Amino acid sequence: AMHGKNMEGCFNYLCKGFVQTSKSYSVGVPLKASTYGSKTQLETNHMIFQDRVTGDWWLRNTFVNANIGYWPKALLPELAEGASQVVWGGHAVGQPNKASPPMGNGLFPDGNYRHGSYVRQIKIIDKSNIILDPWGPYYKLESFIDNTHCYNLKDFGYNGEQLGFSFYFGGPGGVDCGI
Structure with missing residues (x-):
């Protein structure tokens, strides 16, 4: 997240100021990659909320x-009264003048959540601490992909009780991705 008057920020576990409290679970631990079409798929569920x-x-x-x-x-004084925008998805960062890395399992989303990376059961927490689905007159959902030759997403909106509001994302990366 970019914040503050100097627009400082970060997006991973190397962010300064994060206070680790769990001795059993940590941030930044890579998941063992699942294989396309494999019967074993890894999933992790997290939420971020304001105390x-x-x-x-x-x-x-x-x-x-x-x-x-x-x-x-x-660290986040502009979020004292909560967030006005929430973002879910993937982010790939490569080295200058090198091929960009794959995102997810390296395949474009094909619509089957068992074939790639996905975010499901997207929810928001309102000012009354009520967990809600992100739809209705007060919510605006947008997709952003900066290079569809390297990465893409498929937005499924509401996709039944098991998946809820969900989307699938990923891609092979490569050269000329602009990263």
Whole structure:
């Protein structure tokens, strides 16, 4: 996230200021890659929420119902009253003048969530701490892909009870991706 008057920010576990509280679960641990079409698929469920008392932003593993750690409210003063925008997806970063890395399992999304990377059961938490689906007159959903030759996504909107609001994303990366 980019924040502050100097537009400083980061997007991974190397972000300064994250306070790890769990001894059992950590941030930034790579998942063993699943193979396309394999019967074994890895999934991890997380939520980020603001503690209404402290103002800190917590990362929680919802599979095991355990907090992993938090970003202190002092790091994100512009989010003191909550967020006005939320973003889900993938981000690939390569080295200058080199091929960009793959995203997800390296394949373009084909519409079958078992074949690639996906985000499912997308929810938001309102000011009253009520968990809601992201649709209706107050919510605007947008897709952003900066290079469809290298990466793409397929937005499925609401896709039944198991998947909820979901989308699939990924791609092979490569040269001329602009990263």
